[in-house]
Amino acid sequence: MDYLDSDEAAQHLHVTKRLYFKAFATTAFTLWTRNDELINLKMKDVQHRVSDYGQPYLNFRLVFRKTNKDHTKGQDYQIPADVQNSEVDCYTHMSTWLTYYQALSSRPLTGEDYVFPAIASTGQLKFGEATSRSGFELLMDSIVEQSGVLAGRNG
Numbered sequence: 001m002d003y004l005d006s007d008e009a010a011q012h013l014h015v016t017k018r019l020y021f022k023a024f025a026t027t028a029f030t031l032w033t034r035n036d037e038l039i040n041l042k043m044k045d046v047q048h049r050v051s052d053y054g055q056p057y058l059n060f061r062l063v064f065r066k067t068n069k070d071h072t073k074g075q076d077y078q079i080p081a082d083v084q085n086s087e088v089d090c091y092t093h094m095s096t097w098l099t100y101y102q103a104l105s106s107r108p109l110t111g112e113d114y115v116f117p118a119i120a121s122t123g124q125l126k127f128g129e130a131t132s133r134s135g136f137e138l139l140m141d142s143i144v145e146q147s148g149v150l151a152g153r154n155g
Contacts, residue, residue, distance in 0.1 A: 002087070003147035012146050014123045016104070021143055023090075023097035024116055024136065030090035031060060031077055039131050044111030046094065055080050058091050101125070 003009050004018045045061045063074035081091040102109050118126040
């Protein structure tokens, strides 16, 4: 994630893509989800909450997982901030993304808005359209290539 905060990344990737990727990647890592499980995540499935002890957290409600095809059942995940591991801090990265996304939309986000909308080739968000698996993979491949993380590796 350090690359996404670098001056080099800022030259190659618009802030929208950097914040989007950080939120997506840290959520996938924290919740151990597949990309297919996150691309259809809607705002109604992510809520800011505060515990009885005053600890803010994000509540993720995942319904359609590989092991669950019943839309009436779901699993809730309560994710607080993880400031000691900022590179994988899902709470902070998702909160930052949602704040930025809200500002871009110029309207209040609704429960039916996709958390990760499709990104047009121009870099603009396609509000109302979920990203595709291949769309996210293109973004990830671009970031991996530009970061040089695989430089010198064969295969």
